[in-house]
Amino acid sequence: NAGVTQTPKFRVLKTGQSMTLLCAQDMNHEYMYWYRQDPGMGLRLIHYSVGEGTTAKGEVPDGYNVSRLKKQNFLLGLESAAPSQTSVYFCASSYTGSDQPQHFGDGTRLSIL
Amino acid sequence: GENVEQHPSTLSVQEGDSAVIKCTYSDSASNYFPWYKQELGKGPQLIIDIRSNVGEKKDQRIAVTLNKTAKHFSLHITETQPEDSAVYFCAASMYTSYDKVIFGPGTSLSVIP
Numbered sequence: 001n002a003g004v005t006q007t008p009k010f011r012v013l014k015t016g017q018s019m020t021l022l023c024a025q026d027m028n029h030e031y032m033y034w035y036r037q038d039p040g041m042g043l044r045l046i047h048y049s050v051g052e053g054t055t056a057k058g059e060v061p062d063g064y065n066v067s068r069l070k071k072q073n074f075l076l077g078l079e080s081a082a083p084s085q086t087s088v089y090f091c092a093s094s095y096t097g098s099d100q101p102q103h104f105g106d107g108t109r110l111s112i113l
Numbered sequence: 114g115e116n117v118e119q120h121p122s123t124l125s126v127q128e129g130d131s132a133v134i135k136c137t138y139s140d141s142a143s144n145y146f147p148w149y150k151q152e153l154g155k156g157p158q159l160i161i162d163i164r165s166n167v168g169e170k171k172d173q174r175i176a177v178t179l180n181k182t183a184k185h186f187s188l189h190i191t192e193t194q195p196e197d198s199a200v201y202f203c204a205a206s207m208y209t210s211y212d213k214v215i216f217g218p219g220t221s222l223s224v225i226p
Contacts, residue, residue: 042216045214092156
């Protein structure tokens, strides 16, 4: 099993450009999450999904959109990238909700110039 | 709002010594407390967790204690080894709320050979 796979691993964007970060899990998990990690701030939840076709906002959702068309995939979109969105993005999944361990991918390092 | 504090932010120990990382949470409804280890360039990985009906849990050289009254929990690593060097995150969550997983800011542990 690959676990949680994120693509791409690195990306540099110019302000105003758009892009989509891909997350795939092969553990048949219901719940999937997108976090951003910034120095000294831990992990902050952007959006999450409790099942195929459902999404919800987390702590810092502004400037991001998500989609969960298939159970195994969770996509994070930046419509118009801003320098404040420079961060490391992690996708995670769990079998059920917040009372279960989350399995993380290895992250996407995104720089917005 | 909900908050998880974590101390110290950096910790340096000699190989073979013990390391202790402490976290305090604000929401008394929190009932699940995982600890994650993040190695350089990787995503966080669960190392141990504890639920609110348990006061202590141990797994080989790693142990976690929980004091619900004081709303704090701690990670104890004994007989530290160089491969224990990493960033450690505590988190607090509630069974009933999918997005209420709050992470601490992290502790960078260095084990000196």
